[in-house]
Amino acid sequence: MKNFVFHNPTKLVFGAGTVEQIGQYIKKDGIKKILLLYGTGSIKKNGVYEKVVRSLYENGIEKVEVSGVRPNPVLSKVHEAIDVARKENVEAILAVGGGSVVDSAKAIAAGFYYEGDIWDAFIGKYNVKKALPLYVVLTMSATGTEMNGNAVVTNEQTKEKFYFSSKHVFPVVSIVDPTVQYSLPKEQVVYGAIDAISHVMEYYFDVSGSNLIDRVDEAILVTLMETTEAILKNPTDYEARANFCLATTLALNGLTGLGTDGGDWSSHELEHAVSALNPDVAHGAGLAVVFPAWLEYVSDLVGEKLIKFGKNVLKLRGNVTTQRTIKALRAWYKSIGAPTSLKELGFAKSDIEELTNIAAKHAPFGTVKELKVDDIRKIYEIAYE
């Protein structure tokens, strides 16, 4: 086990009927005016918007709204909201939505106090020193952003999808009410599950780590798979939703990375190129394609872990091999309706070169194996069909 520092100050408020409490938590902290950030309107259809607005009103909290945050959130929207937040002199940000809204809110919270362009935080030119307090009502469980200090945003001008991390943007309070997710489209559940599963796997297949955290990882992975199946069968199964939601939060709140080298995030790098070349590809769909391909490419280096994964997570019995495990993972992705090849995502074989070029901008990357241009190309070739 490697040395580590763990510090996660977010207060997680979890369960049915908790959305209505948001105003109380904000009021308790002495905040009187917030920027309410949300997406393209689903919160108005599922009743969450109304509950939030009523709770703010009942607790005497003034709001200004910025809406229209989209999946793969963009920097221009962050800039727009920072301007509003400054002009209106808000004291906090309230993000109501999924990962895109929360990640944007983190950039806004940090950008509020920064004189330059907050993009500097994403490209390593600015180390965030201060941020507005952030409150979250999560409406889609997937990325784990509700309980960490990470944000991913795309700069439309440079076509870069980068992230920053800061202790200053951990949400103060995050409300996760599984019942508001009953109405999510099936594919969002599937891609959310694959995103969370990938987060755990990025740590699990890091060859550092410990027996304890490997077992915790397995607990989360088994639960994610079991509950995804249950939710697809019955979207209003509360126990399945609650277990799913909590598992996605724990997948990336620091717990799964304790004592590791920080994980091997190659698959996330490889996926970013896929959804950069075709923005219609959901992050989870891209991960379902590239992660098994990466595993195949590095299988000699993570052989023991793959076999443990096959036995303990996929519950394979008999003679468990690395190839059988990878095949079973792909089969499970297929069974929940996810794509498992670049071809299925609509790419042509000739696209591999461009994917390689995009991903290679960050190369070399990877801790299990340091991937260079040739490695990247070979993984996309494996992923092709």
Next chain:
Amino acid sequence: MKNFVFHNPTKLVFGAGTVEQIGQYIKKDGIKKILLLYGTGSIKKNGVYEKVVRSLYENGIEKVEVSGVRPNPVLSKVHEAIDVARKENVEAILAVGGGSVVDSAKAIAAGFYYEGDIWDAFIGKYNVKKALPLYVVLTMSATGTEMNGNAVVTNEQTKEKFYFSSKHVFPVVSIVDPTVQYSLPKEQVVYGAIDAISHVMEYYFDVSGSNLIDRVDEAILVTLMETTEAILKNPTDYEARANFCLATTLALNGLTGLGTDGGDWSSHELEHAVSALNPDVAHGAGLAVVFPAWLEYVSDLVGEKLIKFGKNVLKLRGNVTTQRTIKALRAWYKSIGAPTSLKELGFAKSDIEELTNIAAKHAPFGTVKELKVDDIRKIYEIAYE
């Protein structure tokens, strides 16, 4: 899964060679003078005292010392330290030791600002409003106090062993360096393990809960058992120590209780009477005796969980029954050198009545089954031999 609020603001600094960092963390928070609290001198033998004092000196932090905290820490020592802290006008408490020292430090930190007797917090007469910041260098992993807001102290005058919980006494920073525990006596490892195992079981056998947290519980329990065996064989096995230490922290930092009804702490109640009647009985030794007896008494109510525990934690195969599981748990306790009956602890059959009277002061207690006087007596009878 029940609704919950999870908030754990402690910064956990973990790993070999981290003791030396304590001064930096305190300095970073702008603190210039602390009360250094420790026990009866083992930290002077194992080199921890010297490292701490040097780190404080190098970071320009003044200290006043109070030492002599004993296992089953007492209120009079807490009073003594509060007086010193006030007279010397310290800005924080630094606890260097095991659970007794850290728990005492929590009471001192809270008592510093309270005009009445801090015992009021233990008997529910005072809800802690404020406390001095608390820093911890842990020298024995067992109770989990390094990452929670609980403290257990004994009032020698009233012979009551009570606890209080407050968000104000979560340590700001807790340093856990597994290497400083290499020199712990074997029995402290065994009783520490049983204490931590019991903490997880109190939640696990609560009939509420969730599949996810049950699996996380199992991950922690399996690790605790595996590493206890490894440490007893080789006290300087770093991986085993590190996994053990982290497992004891996670056992009671809130994670294992997520979505439960709060656990059924009957066994802790039953044990407190045992170590109250004979203060030479270690808490872990008492738990090894009463927990299996409690399980036997309520086995009809937790049958499914017991069988799951037998299969997933104790790795029993074939026809797993509740009785086989309890027998295997006792056998494992015996195998690591723990007592499994009141008789072995030196009690006579005639002591059962007094044990019952002491425990019954808090009766009825328990959520799986509400225990009244008769139930309590029957459990001690089961525990007798």
